[in-house]
Amino acid sequence: MTHTKNTENTLPSKKAWTGNRILNLFLNIALIGLIVWYGYKYHGLLYPTTRVSDENKARIIMYSTKWCPYCIEARAMFAKNGIAYYDYNIDSSKDGKEQFFELGGRGVPLFLIDNKVIHGLQKSRIADLLNKGKKISPIKKTNKLSN
Incomplete structure (x- = not known):
């Protein structure tokens, strides 16, 4: 069996x-x-966690590079007006670079202001988003070289 x-x-x-x-x-x-x-x-x-300006309560993130002339101009504009922001250098920040491309970044600077994406240094659009009774004066270009 x-x-x-x-x-x-x-x-x-x-x-x-x-x-x-x-x-x-x-x-x-x-x-x-x-x-x-x-x-x-x-x-x-x-x-995103950002530094927030006490004056205008706008959340600003700038995706930039050190060598970009428009990025340098934007930094000067924010400094002149006392506007706090967070600056991601996409050349050195892995997180910044990932976010830049996820937001549709094609060139610098790219701004995220109150969850609105702005491509390039569009001064009037940035001022409109930041203005809450405060006048933002853009940097004026001059041809003079300072020593």
Whole structure:
């Protein structure tokens, strides 16, 4: 007589059952970790932590480079008017560069003001977003060289 094994009513071994539970637990933890990681990443993009000016309460993030003449002009304009902002140098900041491209950045400077994206140094548009009873005077270009 030959014995055949009845496979219909066979339960997995205790070792196999434990292995599956550990694998499922690991996969669930990994999935939760990914959700938290990407949720935090995109939350930071939509609601960035920035320095806020006491005078106009506008949240300003500038994505820039050190060598860009328009970026230099924007920094001078903000300094002249006492406007606080956060400056991401996309050449040296990995987070800044990622955010720059996620916001559709094609060139610098790129501004995020009150969750509105502004491509380039559009002084009048920036002033409109920042003006809350305060006049912002843009930097005037001159051909004179100062010593």
